[in-house]
Each structure stands twice: as structure tokens, then as C-alpha cells.
Amino acid sequence: MLRLVMPEAKTLRYSIEAISNLIDEGSFKISENGIYMRAMDPSRIAYIELQLSRDSFETIEVDEEVSVGLNLGELKKRFSAAKPSDYVEISMDKGFFVIRFKGKGTTTFKLPIIEIEEEDVPVPNLTFRANAKLRSSALKEGVKKVGIVSDTIKFILTREGVSMVGESDLGEVEFLLERGDEDLISLEVEEEAKASYTLSYIEDVVKATAASEVVSISLNTDHPLRMEFFISGDAGRMIFLLAPRIEQ
Amino acid sequence: MLRLVMPEAKTLRYSIEAISNLIDEGSFKISENGIYMRAMDPSRIAYIELQLSRDSFETIEVDEEVSVGLNLGELKKRFSAAKPSDYVEISMDKGFFVIRFKGKGTTTFKLPIIEIEEEDVPVPNLTFRANAKLRSSALKEGVKKVGIVSDTIKFILTREGVSMVGESDLGEVEFLLERGDEDLISLEVEEEAKASYTLSYIEDVVKATAASEVVSISLNTDHPLRMEFFISGDAGRMIFLLAPRIEQ
């Protein structure tokens, strides 16, 4: 017996979109606690974790925890066919993952479950001395603007604000949210931090902003970046870690 | 003397769009009864017929029936330049088909009339034992969803409802409208029927849904599919027949 119901497709739709930009296949653990997935991208530069707690669902009936391997590109296409407000029901049937949307008519997709070799993804344990919470739309804005000039993004967290900076022979760009800006929800800086990252990974992940209104960003100088996207209030979250680029 | 006036360009615009996806050139018969065209696609798998009755027009002044051969791709481009609400006037002038739109300014297109060899298109005479009437938007939805998984679509008409089904090694999809669904206007099934068709022809034709709010679908098992799109109420109609794919 496996049956999960979500009243609106959008949470799953946008989360899967963000994940599928980074990784091709994923192994979802489904239990009475909800859905859980973690993976590293093939280059092992980015780590991604998705938690959709029991509270993300309207109904959750699971006899025992199962692991479901899926092609994320195909999963994404199925969810793209759903309207954000469609009702979603998830179940399993003889080697297939079954997704049913109810909106205009009832659409049932059966997606083959695939074998995924369980790899040992180390859960990084990190503490950060600079933390900010932003509206996700502001992160998206900054990433877009840095992308006009550069393929590397530098985050700078100071007591005054959060900057995203890019530089190339096409010039420079700085996107600044100062303390007090309504898009900067909180800012806690024990030690000022800055570090640079490959922009394309972050561009892929900020697509998750459609599923999330708030994101927290945590940083230590020249160390990995941690972003945590809060989904449907606090019922779900997506954690994203990215290795820094060390400039020569 | 040939002069036809339509108060709004959209009916012609969307009908021509649908036809031009299947065939390159068309011979339109224009008489005091309106506009009539029928043709088979080059592969002779699909048959299409367009009838715009006298009631589709505000004014219709035609001395005698004429046959006008036109390049449908070019005709479509002219109509794409019109706003759906533009007033349209059709006439002829020395080897040209003349289309005049009034909206922002007055635009007059003269399109060369071409020779089209009259071919003997047999009017298929078919009776169907399973018929459904749907909102066109629901047909569009189903076709789109089946297209995610498959390039073949199977229609299934039972006493319970209408299904559109696709299957491939990417899995399965079923789009179901059950009796009682507001998008399923009527359902008359003397004998349950199912048959498979090449999706791309139907994808091309459902573009006509913009000109039509209601479509009827008729079927016998493993026989041709008949779709009839009702245009501007009942003043016009587009009939579409498609040969089945017989699965081995």
C-alpha cells in the first residue's frame, strides 16, 4: 500500500524541476514521514537534498519505507503537464511509479521505476558564521544580473548587507541588498564572508524559487555555499550545497 | 462580383491555421452558400473539409460559384497579421485573391491565385457506433498529455467515458473524461470502440480548437476517426478524418 495525496501539484512540480536541472536520476525514499531524496551532481560539485515532510501531503498511506529510482528528466516532463493547481495522487503499480493529476479530466502517468546504484553520499556537516534569509525572488534577480557579465558569482555577506558580484572583461556588476531592504528578511554575520561559485549551478537551482518564497544563504570565506529553500511554508525544504571556486 | 464580409477575422484565421498544417495548397469553392474546401494530405492518411456557411458572413455577394486555388502557408501568414477582432473583406481582382482587414488602419493583401489540379477526393461515407462531444479544450489537453509519452494516440470510447491513451518505453499515459465531466458534453456508445492514430496529424488539427469550442469525435474499432469542429456556433464546421494505425 502506497498512496500520497497533495492538494496542489505546484510544490512537487517546481521542486522536481530544480533537482532535475542538476541530476539525471534520483532515488526517492518514501515513508510515512514523507518523501526524501539526496544526491550529488555527476561532477560532485553540488549536493542537493529534498525533504517533503508528512505535512506537505493531505493523505499519506505507506506500509513500509520504499526506495523508488526515477529518471528525473522524464519525471519533470510528467509534472510539467500538470497545472499548478491540479490535485496529485502518487502510488505504485508493478514496477511503475503512478502519478495521477485531477484538473481538466484525470491524467494518469505510469513511469518505469529504474534500478539506481545506492551510492554513499556523505552528508556534509558544516557550521556557518554568516547567514542571511532573503525572498527567493531577490536571489533570482541577483543571479540573473550577475549572469549578464560573468559566469562566476561572488557572494559577500557583511553586517551591512548581502552582495552578489560578477566581473569579467565586459566589466563588473554588483547586486546589493542592504540591511533594511524588504527583500532581506534577516542577516546574522558573526564573521564577514565572501566566496565565489560557478554561476550555472546556482542558475539551475534558483528555478526552485517558484516553489519557495524564502531562501536562507550561509557562507564562510572560500568554503561551500549552503542554500535552503523553504517550500509551502515549512512543510518542505530543499537544501543545496555548492563547492567554492578558489580564484588563483 | 465577389465580396464576402466577416465581422471578425478569428474564424477564418484559426480555420486556415488548422488546414494549413496538413496541406500546402487548397482550392476554395466560393458561392452564395459560403466557402467550401476539401482535401487530402499528401500522404492520403488524413482528409479535411471546411464549410463556412452563408451564416458565417455578414455580407455575401457572389455572381456565380468560383474555384480559388491558394497557397495555404501564405494565406495563413496574411491572416496571422490580423487581430482576431479585425473586420475582414474578401474579394478578387485580376488573378489575385484580395483580403482586406480593418482594425488599426486598413490592410489590403493581394495573394496570387494559383492553378490547382482538381483531384478526385472521394467523400468517405461512414457510420459510427461510438460518438462523443467534448469541449475542444479538453481534446487539446488530452492530445498534449499523450504527446509527452508517445507518438501514437489511442482513443477509447466506452459507456463510462472517453480515454486518450499513449504508451512507449517511457511508460504510459491515460487522459480520461468520465461521463458527468463538464468537458464531456455528450456520449453515445452503441458499441464500445478503440483505435490508434498517428498523433502528429491530430496535434496539427487541434490547433483548430481556437476557432471552435466544441468537437465531436466518432469511432469504430480500428476504423478511421472522425472529428467535427463546430465553428462560430454552428455557422461553420471543419470535418477531419484520419486513417487508423493498425498495431501488429
Added chain:
Amino acid sequence: MLRLVMPEAKTLRYSIEAISNLIDEGSFKISENGIYMRAMDPSRIAYIELQLSRDSFETIEVDEEVSVGLNLGELKKRFSAAKPSDYVEISMDKGFFVIRFKGKGTTTFKLPIIEIEEEDVPVPNLTFRANAKLRSSALKEGVKKVGIVSDTIKFILTREGVSMVGESDLGEVEFLLERGDEDLISLEVEEEAKASYTLSYIEDVVKATAASEVVSISLNTDHPLRMEFFISGDAGRMIFLLAPRIEQ
């Protein structure tokens, strides 16, 4: 000291877009009178002039006139990142042109100032015997419609109205604004005039219509076309001259 402030980015954004379609690099003269630029396109068929007067700006602080050479494609990309309603501040900093947008956060772009060889652009001095003033949206409409049939556009100014005409083996098109049409603001024709021009130049420039609600068109038979776009009322203007195509 150089600092110019505009309350809304859109005027600069759309003007730069129009210019950058025709020329790759531009030398802007910035003084207490505003911003001024003129250039010919590489093929020397089109001349373009941009004037943003003192009144276009909220604040203008300039010690002495400077010439600033910029890559227009890059400049356009920076402005595309601004919302039309963003506040803009322009300044200079050690070899960089500095553009700051305030909207969602504060974005600062530094764009390298480049050397531009000052070329002697002759200011054409022309008088015209046929003049019309149109809503820019109507010019845009006419240009789009002619483009369906032809890559040459003929303007015809008579006492009755303004026509834009195209012709090819795909047929003919005429877009007509008659005297009295609300999109034709004024029409003064001392001598009727018609002349043909390469459409692509005009297509590029009509993108400026987003910055301008009104355009004046001036013509003598088989002579250059002059278009003047009025920007933010009358605070700025863009003048565009185009050599005619003499039909054989």
C-alpha cells in the same frame, strides 16, 4: 563630477535598444545639456541621432562635456536587466561608465569605456515637402504587415493619407492610414511623395517605438526618409535618416 539621474529606466532602455540594432559602438557626448549621440551604420545607409535633453533627467551634474565610447550591444544588455520603472543613476569611475539601477535591490554595472575614432559624420540638411505625424504603434503595425510580403517598403504620402506598401512574387500588401484615422495625428503634403527603402533598417528602428508614442515621417520622392521619434513627451528625440532604394 558626472552624475545624471533619470526617474525611470525605460526611456534610456528603449532608445539604446533601437540604436544598438543599427550600430555596434557609439560615442556619447554628455554635458549639462544632456546626452547626445550620432552615428552612421557601417554600410552608411542609415544615420541615427539621439538627443536626451536636460529635461529628460531629474538631476544633471556635469563639470565639463565628456565623450564616452561604449559598446552598444553590452550597454543594451545592462539596460535590459532593468525594470522599465527602475530609477537610474549614471556616473563615471576610472575608465568605467557606471550605471546604477534601484528597484529590487541596487544593481551597479561598470562598463569599460572604449576608444572610438571620431569620424566626421555629416549632418544631413534636408527639407521635406511631405510630412506626417503618426502614433508609433501604427508605424510598427504597417512595418510588420509589409514584412510579411516584402523586404522593401514603399512609403506614399498623399493629401488623402499615408500608405506603406510592399510587393513581391508572394503578392502585394498595402497598409493605409487615411486622413481622419485616429492614429494619423497630422498630415501636411505640399507635394505628394513616394519612395522605397530597405525594410530591415526600419524594422530595427521601430523598436524605438516602445520609448516613443509619436513619430513624424518626412519624405520627398526617391529621396532619404526622415523619422523623428519623440521621447518622454518632448524631452528627448531620436532622428533617423535612411537612404532610398532606387528601383531599376
